[in-house]
Every structure is written in C-alpha cells, then in structure tokens.
Amino acid sequence: MELGIPLNWVLALSAILFSLGALGVLIKRNIIVMFMSIELMLNAANIALVAFSRAHGNLDGQVIVFFTITLAAAEVAIGLAIIVALFRIKRTVDIDRAALLKW
Amino acid sequence: MVEAHEAMTWSVIKGSVEEWSSVLLVLAFPLAGFLINGLWGRRLPKKVVGFVACGAIAGAFIASLYQLVMNLALPPLQRSTQVIVYPWLEAGPVKIPFALLLDPFSIAMALTVSGVSFLIHVYSVGYMAHDEEFSRYFALLNLFVFFMLLLVLAGNLATMFIGWEGVGLCSFQLISFWFTRERAAEAGRKAFIVTRFGDFGFLVATLGLLAIFGTLDFGDIAIAIQTNEIVKPWWGGEVHTLDALNKPTIIGLTLGTLICLGLFMGAVGKSAQFPLYVWLPDAMEGPTPVSALIHAATMVTAGVYMVARLHFLFEQAPIALTVIAVIGAFTAAYAATMGCVENDIKRVLAYSTISQIGYMFLACGLGAYIAGFYHLITHAFFKALLFLCAGSVMHAMHDVLDIRRMGGLAKKMPTTALTFWIGGLALAGLIPSGLFSKDTILHAAEQQKALWILGLLTAVLTAFYTTRLGIKVFHGKPRDEQLYEHAHESPDIMTIPLIFLALGTLAVSVLWMPPFLAGHWTVLPQYLQPVFGEIHEPSAQEALSSTLWAIGAASLGLIVGLVVYVLKPGMLWGLARTLPWVYQLVAGKYFVDEIYAALFTRPGRRISELISAHFDLGVIDATVNGVGWLTAKIGSTARRMQTGFVRNYALFFVVASVLLLFYMLVRGVMMTR
Numbered sequence: 001m002e003l004g005i006p007l008n009w010v011l012a013l014s015a016i017l018f019s020l021g022a023l024g025v026l027i028k029r030n031i032i033v034m035f036m037s038i039e040l041m042l043n044a045a046n047i048a049l050v051a052f053s054r055a056h057g058n059l060d061g062q063v064i065v066f067f068t069i070t071l072a073a074a075e076v077a078i079g080l081a082i083i084v085a086l087f088r089i090k091r092t093v094d095i096d097r098a099a100l101l102k103w
Numbered sequence: 104m105v106e107a108h109e110a111m112t113w114s115v116i117k118g119s120v121e122e123w124s125s126v127l128l129v130l131a132f133p134l135a136g137f138l139i140n141g142l143w144g145r146r147l148p149k150k151v152v153g154f155v156a157c158g159a160i161a162g163a164f165i166a167s168l169y170q171l172v173m174n175l176a177l178p179p180l181q182r183s184t185q186v187i188v189y190p191w192l193e194a195g196p197v198k199i200p201f202a203l204l205l206d207p208f209s210i211a212m213a214l215t216v217s218g219v220s221f222l223i224h225v226y227s228v229g230y231m232a233h234d235e236e237f238s239r240y241f242a243l244l245n246l247f248v249f250f251m252l253l254l255v256l257a258g259n260l261a262t263m264f265i266g267w268e269g270v271g272l273c274s275f276q277l278i279s280f281w282f283t284r285e286r287a288a289e290a291g292r293k294a295f296i297v298t299r300f301g302d303f304g305f306l307v308a309t310l311g312l313l314a315i316f317g318t319l320d321f322g323d324i325a326i327a328i329q330t331n332e333i334v335k336p337w338w339g340g341e342v343h344t345l346d347a348l349n350k351p352t353i354i355g356l357t358l359g360t361l362i363c364l365g366l367f368m369g370a371v372g373k374s375a376q377f378p379l380y381v382w383l384p385d386a387m388e389g390p391t392p393v394s395a396l397i398h399a400a401t402m403v404t405a406g407v408y409m410v411a412r413l414h415f416l417f418e419q420a421p422i423a424l425t426v427i428a429v430i431g432a433f434t435a436a437y438a439a440t441m442g443c444v445e446n447d448i449k450r451v452l453a454y455s456t457i458s459q460i461g462y463m464f465l466a467c468g469l470g471a472y473i474a475g476f477y478h479l480i481t482h483a484f485f486k487a488l489l490f491l492c493a494g495s496v497m498h499a500m501h502d503v504l505d506i507r508r509m510g511g512l513a514k515k516m517p518t519t520a521l522t523f524w525i526g527g528l529a530l531a532g533l534i535p536s537g538l539f540s541k542d543t544i545l546h547a548a549e550q551q552k553a554l555w556i557l558g559l560l561t562a563v564l565t566a567f568y569t570t571r572l573g574i575k576v577f578h579g580k581p582r583d584e585q586l587y588e589h590a591h592e593s594p595d596i597m598t599i600p601l602i603f604l605a606l607g608t609l610a611v612s613v614l615w616m617p618p619f620l621a622g623h624w625t626v627l628p629q630y631l632q633p634v635f636g637e638i639h640e641p642s643a644q645e646a647l648s649s650t651l652w653a654i655g656a657a658s659l660g661l662i663v664g665l666v667v668y669v670l671k672p673g674m675l676w677g678l679a680r681t682l683p684w685v686y687q688l689v690a691g692k693y694f695v696d697e698i699y700a701a702l703f704t705r706p707g708r709r710i711s712e713l714i715s716a717h718f719d720l721g722v723i724d725a726t727v728n729g730v731g732w733l734t735a736k737i738g739s740t741a742r743r744m745q746t747g748f749v750r751n752y753a754l755f756f757v758v759a760s761v762l763l764l765f766y767m768l769v770r771g772v773m774m775t776r
Contacts, residue, residue: 025753034749095749102747 010051017044031083031095035076042072115204115322118184126170126186126205129213130252132162136245144238153228156241160224160248164217170210179633182207185258185322192261196317202258204321208476208634211627212255212408218607219400219483220248222600226491227392229596230498240280240390247273251401255408260309260319263409267305267373270402271298277397278389290385297382301372308365311358312416315347325415348419356422363416363423370406376464377434380457381696387449391494394449399456399490400483407463407479411472414635418470428468432548432557435461437693439564443571444690447504448493451572455530456486458561462544465554471547472635473628477615478540480627481529484611485537488526488604495519495597496576499590506575508586513577516592520577522605527573531566532657535612538650542617546641546649559656566660574668617650619643 017040024037046065053061083093090097120127136159144152174182183206192199224244231240247270254266279291309319314337316324327334327344336347348359356364370376375383386398397403410417410427417424435458442454459482466475497504499516513520529537541562548555581587592598616624618640628638641649667675679686688694744751 022753022757026750026757029750098749099747103742103745 007051007055011048014044014048014051017041017047029094029096031086031093034095035079035083039072039076042068114180115183115185115206115325116181118186118205120186120188123184123186123203123205125166125173126203126256127188128166129163129170129217129256130249132159132166133245133249133252135159137242137249140238140245141242144242147238149232149237152238152241156245157221157224157228159245160217160221163248163252164214164221167210167213167217170205171214174205174207174210175630182633183322185320187258197313199259199261199313199319201262202320203256203262204258205256206634207630207632208412209256211476211480211630213252215480215483216251216255216401217248219487219604220244220251220396222603222607223392223396223400223487223491226395226494226597226600227390229594230392230494231390234390236280240277243273243276243280244393244396247277247397247402251405254405259321260312263412264306264309267369267405267409268302270397270405271295271302271373274298274386274397274402277393278386280389280393284388287388290382290388294382294386297379298372301369301379303368304365304372305369308362308369311362311365315358316344321412324413328415328419345419357420359416360420360422363420364426366413366416367406367410367423367427370410370464371430372406374403374406374460374464375457376406376430376461377437378695380434380438381699383457384445384450384453384692387447387453391449391490391497394453395487395490395494398453399486403456403460404463404479404483407460407467407475410464410467411476411635414467414470414472417467424468424470426468427464428548428551428554431461431464431466431468432554432561433461434458435465435561436557436564437461439561439568440689441692442568443564444686446506448496448506448509448572448576449490449504451506451568452486452489452493455489455565455568456482458565459486459530462541462558462561465558466544466547469547469551469554471544471638473615473631473638474540474543474547476631477627478544480614481536481540481608481611484604484608485526485529488522488601488608489530491597491601491604492519492523492526495593495601498593498597500586501589503583503586506572508583509576509581510579510583511577511581511587512590515587515590516577518592518598518601522598522601523577524573525605525608527569529608531569531661532562532653533566533661534609536608536610536614538653538657539612539615539617542646542650542653543615545653546646549649559652562653562656563660563663566657567664570661570664571668574664579669617646619647619650 021037021039021041021044024040025034028034028037046068049061049065049068051061053059053065086098087093136156139155140147140152147155183204186203186205187200188203189201190198191201224241227240227244231237234240250266250269250273252266254263254270257263257266275291275295278294279288282288282291312324313319316327316334318324326332328348331343331345333341334344334347335341348357348362350358352358352361354361372379383398383403387394389398417427438454438457438461442451442458445451445454459478463475463478463482466472466478495516496509496512496519499512499519500509503509525534528534532538532541545555545558545562548558613624614627623640625638625640628635628640632638691697
C-alpha cells in the first residue's frame with residue numbers, strides 16, 4: 001500500500017459514523033432526524049466498502065457502493081412519501097405518536 | 104369319504120390381460136352401475152336409477168355367460184386361466200398381483216351370483232319403489248355385486264380379501280339401510296363386528312400362507328402342494344411344502360391345520376356358522392331383497408366358496424376338515440331347531456339359511472365339494488325365492504312380520520303362495536332341485552353315521568318348520584281380519600322375478616341328476632372335474648336308498664307339520680307345557696345372545712367406557728388441549744413485544760446485530776487458536 005491514510009483509520013471512521021447513525025435512530029423521536037441517521041449509517045457502510053476496495057486493489061466494493069446509493073435514493077423517495085402522508089394525518093413528525101399498530 | 108378324489112393335477116395357465124380383457128367386463132358393469140347411481144343417482148329419476156342398476160347386473164350376467172361359452176370351447180385341462188390385471192404389492196421377494204382366476208368353479212359361481220342378483224334387482228325396483236333413498240339402495244346393491252364377483256373371480260387370497268371385506272362393508276351398509284331405526288343401526292354394527300372377528304383368523308392365516316409360500320396365488324399354492332415343491336418358510340432354510348405344512352406347533356396341531364382353521368374362522372363369521380351365527384338373524388332388519396341377495400343367496404355362501412376354492416390346502420389338514428364337517432352338521436341341526444319356534448317370517452328363513460349353509464360345510468368337510476357347491480347353487484335359488492316371497496307378504500301386510508297375525512293369504516296372493524310352496528318344498532328336500540342337492544350331501548355323509556343322523560334330523564326339522572311357516576302364513580283362517588282385508592297381490596315387477604326364481608329352482612336340478620333318474624346326467628361334476636377331480640358316481644341302487652332316506656326324513660317333517668298345524672292345532676301347546684324348559688330354551692334361542700352379551704359385549708363396553716373416560720380424556724384429549732393451551736399462552740405473552748414504537752424495533756435490530764457480531768468474533772478467535 002502506497003502513502004496515504006491507513007485502512008484501520010478509515011474503518012474506525014466508518015464505525016464511528018455507523019454508531020452515531022444507529023444511536024440517532026434509537027434515541028431520536030423526530031422521524032426526519034431518524035431518517036437522516038439511517039442515511040448516515042448507509043454512508044458509513046459505503047466508506048468501509050470503498051476503503052476495502054482500495055486496500056484489495058479491485059473495484060468490487062466501489063460497484064456495490066453505486067448500488068447502495070441507488071438504493072438510498074429509492075428509499076428516500078418512498079420514505080419521504082410516507083413521512084408526508086403521516087404528517088398529513090397526524091400534523092406532527094413525532095414517531096411516538098404513530099404507535100397505533102401494536103398488540 | 105364317498106367322493107374321495109383321485110390324485111389330480113390342477114394346472115393353471117397364465118394369461119395376459121390383453122387376451123382376457125373380457126373378464127374385466129364382469130366386474131366393470133356393476134362398478135359402473137355403482138358409480139352412476141352413487142354419484143348422480145339423487146338427480147336422476149327413479150326409473151333411470153332402476154334401469155341402470157338392473158342393466159349393470161344384466162351386463163355382468165351376460166359377460167359371465169360369455170366367459171362360460173369361451174371356457175367351454177377350451178379343452179378341459181386348459182380351462183383354468185390366471186389373469187394378472189396389474190402388479191399390485193411388490194416388496195422384495197413378495198409379489199402380490201391383482202389377479203383374477205377364470206376356471207370352471209369361479210365361472211359357475213359368478214353365473215349363479217349375477218343371475219340371482221339380476222332377478223333380485225328387478226324385484227327391488229318394485230319393493231323399494233316408495234323409498235326416498237332409492238338411489239343409495241341401488242348404488243350399494245351394485246357395489247355389493249361388484250365385490251362379490253371380485254371375491255369369486257379372485258386369483259389370489261389378497262384379491263379375494265378385498266372382495267371379502269367389500270361385501271362385508273356393503274352388508275353392513277345395507278343391514279342398517281334404514282339407519283334412523285335404532286334396531287337396524289345396531290344390527291348393522293353387530294354384523295360388522297361379529298364377522299370382523301372371523302376375518303381376523305382369515306387374515307392371520309393368509310399371512311401365514313404368505314410367510315410359507317411367498318405367494319398367495321391359488322394356482323401356485325396348489326402346484327406347490329401337488330408337487331411337494333421346496334419352499335422357503337419364515338423360520339429359515341429350505342423345506343418341502345408338505346413338511347412345512349406338517350410342522351408341529353406348540354399347541355399340538357400342525358401348522359397346516361392351524362392355517363386351515365384360521366381360514367375356516369373367517370368362513371364361520373362370513374357364513375354365519377356356530378358360534379358366530381348370531382349376526383344373521385338380526386341382519387333381517389335390512390330391506391327384504393337385501394336379505395334375499397346378501398344374507399341368503401350370495402354373501403353368506405362366500406365361506407363355503409372359499410373353503411372349496413382352497414380344497415387342495417384343506418385336504419392337507421384332515422383335522423381341519425373334520426372340524427368343518429362337525430361344525431357344519433351341528434350348525435345345521437342347531438339352527439333348524441330355532442327355526443321351528445321363531446315367529447318372525449324373515450327370521451325363520453334366516454335360521455333356515457344358517458342351517459342350509461351348515462349342510463354345505465358338512466359336504467366340504469367330507470371332501471364332497473361339488474355336492475356342497477351344488478347345494479349352494481340350488482339354495483341360492485330357492486332361498487332367494489323364499490325371501491322374496493316373504494317380502495311380497497310384508498308388502499301386502501304393511502311390514503308386519505309376525506306369522507301369528509297372518510293366515511289365509513293364499514286366497515289373496517296366489518302367485519306368492521304358489522311360488523313360496525315351490526321354494527319351500529325345495530328347501531324341505533321334497534322336490535327338485537333341493538331334493539337332489541341335499542341328497543348328494545346326505546349320501547356323502549352316509550359313512551359317518553353321527554353326521555348322517557344329524558343331517559337327517561335337520562332334514563326332518565327343515566320340512567317341519569317350512570310346513571309350519573307356509574301353513575301359518577298362507578292357509579287357515581286369517582288371524583288379523585283388518586290386515587287380511589287390506590292384503591293384496593304384489594305388482595308384476597315383483598311377482599315376475601318370483602316366477603322366474605321358482606322356475607330356476609326347478610331348472611337347476613338338471614345340473615346333477617341322481618343316477619336312477621337319468622343315467623349319468625352329471626353336468627356340474629363334469630364341468631368342475633378339472634378343478635376338483637373325478638367324483639365316484641354311486642350306483643343307482645345306493646343312490647336310490649340314500650334318496651329314499653332323505654325323502655323319508657323330509658316327509659316325516661312335513662307330516663308332523665301338517666298334523667300339528669292343520670289337524671290338531673292344540674297339540675303343540677300341550678307339548679310345550681309338558682316340556683316347558685325345552686321350549687323356553689329353544690324359544691330363547693339357547694340364550695346365546697345373552698351369553699355373548701355377558702361374556703363379550705358388556706365387558707367390552709365396560710373396558711371401552713373406562714378407556715374413554717381415562718385414557719381418551721385424560722391422555723389423548725389432554726395432550727391435544729395442552730398443546731393448544733401452551734400455544735395460546737406463549738402467544739399472549741410474546742405479543743407484548745409488539746409495542747408499536749419504532750425505537751423498540753430498531754433496538755431489537757441493533758442488539759441482535761451486536762450479539763451476532765460478538766458471536767462471530769468469539770468463533771473467529773476460537774478457530775484461529
């Protein structure tokens with residue numbers, strides 16, 4: 001591996017970002033913030049993939065990243081649509097107010 | 104043994120289905136009738152249902168007739184053909200095909216069955232005309248004929264067993280045909296359970312044969328016995344067939360004897376012999392044509408047919424043959440005594456059937472298979488006739504069965520009365536064909552004095568109760584004026600089969616005439632000779648003396664009957680009063696039903712109730728309910744996990760992922776070490 005940032009550092013960054021995202025999903029009640037946290041997690045995974053791709057010297061990881069980005073775009077389209085629909089009914093983005101489907 | 108057979112070789116040719124496909128028609132017609140009436144009968148008009156049912160049986164009869172013609176065209180020693188329809192059960196060395204056997208014996212029996220069945224079907228159209236379950240009745244009746252023909256034409260014991268159980272099923276269904284009547288339902292159950300008791304023996308014996316011979320094929324077993332082939336029985340090694348059959352068992356009898364007794368046990372149940380006869384009188388709860396067809400002419404004679412079919416096996420077990428002869432003779436006399444005191448017109452005939460089948464077993468036990476079979480044929484005709492006459496009387500008397508309320512009906516129903524007397528006298532052995540067939544049996548028994556005397560005694564009793572029945576029903580003063588006023592002759596569709604059966608009763612006597620009447624007129628024995636071997640035709644003089652004995656016995660019964668019931672009607676009551684305990688014993692049917700109830704039925708019921716209360720409720724039901732209860736409990740607890748908060752679900756994800764990662768980490772560390 002030539003000069004540059006060591007792989008472990010990049011992986012550490014990815015792990016930190018992923019944990020932050022997961023924490024955000026777990027503790028936030030605002031559904032839009034939760035949504036952004038999910039994006040954070042996806043991109044943390046992307047960073048790890050790209051880092052491995054570079055470390056191994058092939059493009060497989062980068063190809064998967066493109067798929068992930070596409071998936072994230074689709075997810076945003078559907079997710080935002082659901083959020084808008086939810087907001088129209090509930091007049092709020094507080095996810096705890098939408099806890100009707102339970103035992 | 105008068106009819107001792109020559110050492111004979113019965114050869115069976117193996118034929119292909121393609122070549123012998125016409126035999127399948129015999130079975131296909133009744134089965135098609137059953138399917139049509141069973142599936143669509145309710146939507147078809149009664150006329151069509153009746154036509155289909157009768158047509159199916161007529162088709163079977165014509166197909167059987169065709170087989171007879173084809174069979175007669177072959178030289179005598181090539182008249183037995185085994186047709187393998189398809190390979191059925193194949194497991195390792197054991198191969199049991201679905202096979203049919205076409206030989207003079209099975210064809211003659213198939214003709215008798217389908218011929219008598221046809222007349223009874225026609226009669227049924229009239230008898231059941233007002234019944235709402237018309238189509239179910241005919242569907243079952245056709246199914247019965249199908250199974251009966253399958254039993255008759257079967258080429259191995261397994262195929263025969265299908266027919267054997269099938270006729271039992273139809274019998275059960277038809278006895279309890281009017282199942283809303285408690286007595287009919289109970290009678291059906293009784294018939295089913297009692298015959299099943301005998302079938303157990305039949306099945307065990309069948310398996311025993313399979314374990315010795317490795318085949319259930321009639322022809323193969325016969326040849327193995329004739330040539331004393333080497334077989335591989337279940338206890339290992341290779342032994343000669345006869346040694347295998349003569350292998351002693353722990354209870355002292357040989358293996359062959361035990362197998363034959365097991366088979367005979369099945370015959371005892373199906374053919375209502377002592378001690379398993381109790382179901383047959385109760386079976387009279389079914390419609391009368393059913394009694395005529397199943398419980399007189401065909402199904403109950405299946406036991407006799409089976410014993411004769413396997414005669415080569417029974418001949419290796421003389422003890423079993425003796426048992427058969429003794430049980431047959433005893434049952435004949437025993438059932439006849441009950442026939443003398445019974446007051447239910449159909450039950451008298453039922454006891455008479457038991458008694459006549461006893462004669463047939465007596466003949467088989469003595470090795471006179473053809474005599475037994477001859478009696479089977481003649482009995483099929485005259486007993487079917489008698490039952491149908493009884494049905495005609497019931498029709499006229501609004502289903503009254505008690506002969507004490509009848510009398511003088513000859514004036515109202517002359518055809519029924521006339522045909523009844525033809526059947527009755529044939530049963531009594533006073534006119535052909537009953538005279539000839541009973542005579543051949545008595546002649547065969549002449550050497551065994553005890554059996555012969557029982558046979559003659561039965562002949563006396565038979566003539567007596569037949570006379571009693573005929574006189575009480577058709578002659579004298581009407582005892583119930585009101586019923587008498589409404590009595591009328593049955594419609595043509597019922598009387599015409601009666602006339603045909605009466606003519607048939609007289610006509611079948613041409614099958615085998617005694618030598619002093621018509622030289623050597625022995626159509627039946629000649630035709631059956633390839634199966635049963637040559638018979639020793641008695642000289643005219645011997646035959647004449649034997650016949651005179653038989654006629655003498657029957658006449659004695661007739662005269663006593665006439666004296667007691669016509670000339671001095673009070674006499675019998677005097678007799679019953681002087682010997683009250685005898686009368687009580689016989690009228691109570693020897694209290695066999697009560698003994699069985701005390702010994703088997705009630706303890707069986709008690710045990711069943713205990714099992715039902717404790718094992719069934721306490722173990723089986725409790726297990727099933729417990730599983731349900733547990734599932735419900737787990738569900739009601741676990742559903743609390745479903746809070747509705749997205750956060751909780753996300754937490755499950757995260758925690759599970761972390762645990763999974765942790766697990767993989769630990770595993771990775773362990774493996775690298």
